[in-house]
Amino acid sequence: METKRNKMKMMTLDQMKDQHIGEIGTEERNKYEFDLRLDILGEMIKSVRKERHLTQEQLGELIGVQKSQISKLEKSAKNVTIETILKVFRALEANIKFSVEMNDSEFKVA
Amino acid sequence: METKRNKMKMMTLDQMKDQHIGEIGTEERNKYEFDLRLDILGEMIKSVRKERHLTQEQLGELIGVQKSQISKLEKSAKNVTIETILKVFRALEANIKFSVEMNDSEFKVA
């Protein structure tokens, strides 16, 4: 029996944004920075679920909800509670991390 | 007028956990890993707010809510929507990042 060992995979929002829009600094990227942040969590859920080779229904069973809830989460996770997010990622055996970055705009062009 | 330029400060959940419980690997840390994750966002809000030298009332004004809402958020952000979290951190001029870490337990001790 082949032991399949997946290395730790760190996938960030930024990586997914790179795929979808462009790299940091591009105008396209800045334009959608905030709005996409609201949607990207759902895509992260979907991405990890597929990585785990699970259907929405299977993931739903892991959590104890119907597949329609998974579908809704994946389509838009912007108005979802932290607890729900954590519940999903825990079922997917993935850790989600929050990190805060303080940014001061020295250039206050008014 | 002195130009005050703060460098980028990256503060993660893990850093805050180190302060509160202990470093990664300690039994204490693992024991509370999940529960604390639900509470730590509130403390991050508070921490950043103080970093900005704002009262809860002032932060509330920035967002358009009363100070009591800020107090409640800081006390417990575990059942808060992503959108609310983002709204707060945006008012604090801080970026919050979500990163997902896939972890496979090769050692399935059953």
Add this chain to the structure above:
DNA sequence: GAATAAGTTTCTATATATTGAAACATTTGA
């Protein structure tokens, strides 16, 4: 092409997040 699997949307019901206001508690500054 047909059947099945998988995912999405809509509707309704229930649970819960968000909010203001006010009372209360703690902290701070002089």
Add this chain to the structure above:
DNA sequence: TCAAATGTTTCAATATATAGAAACTTATTC
């Protein structure tokens, strides 16, 4: 020590998240 500033808690009201079920749509398989 005291008053003001700041933060917390409670209550009630409103908005919204969560959920199931079913119909619908899309993707996949043979």
